[in-house]
């Protein structure tokens with residue numbers, strides 16, 4: 001009895017499916033535009049190097065339609081324990097490892113003041129601090145409205161750099177929130 005019922009219900013489903021397909025075709029026929037492709041985030045990875053030029057970890061960026069998300073991974077022994085300011089700097093050059101000054105100032109296309117908590121900020125390079133554990137490792141994820149490519153993007157003509165500072169950023173004071181020396185760098189190009 002169960003079997004007979006199930007065959008009947010299958011037949012009913014098949015008939016329903018045929019009807020539904022017919023209706024869908026009738027509706028789709030006039031529309032010529034294909035459905036929009038799913039927005040796949042652009043991705044980018046780069047090694048982070050310390051003041052001796054040694055690789056200590058990596059950044060992994062994913063840029064969606066409205067927000068960029070970046071993972072910062074530092075291996076044990078990579079950084080002094082505690083909070084560190086991190087920013088996007090304007091030039092993708094980490095070759096001067098003793099000071100990382102070739103990466104220039106923060107990405108800033110509209111003369112904004114520095115600081116996520118500054119009433120006249122933030123600039124486009126500003127990011128939340130990351131915390132290095134007692135063993136010097138970091139696993140953090142931060143977001144930014146600065147895009148990876150296109151107008152105002154990190155991968156512009158001279159690229160950009162992710163700079164890690166010795167001290168935390170207070171997110172208010174100029175020019176870099178008291179974050180101190182640059183101790184690590186990753187090229188974004």
Ligand SMILES: [Cu+2]
Pocket residue numbers: 086087088089106163165176179
């Ligand atoms: Cu900085």
Ligand SMILES: [Zn+2]
Pocket residue numbers: 087106113114115123125126175176
């Ligand atoms: Zn800044």
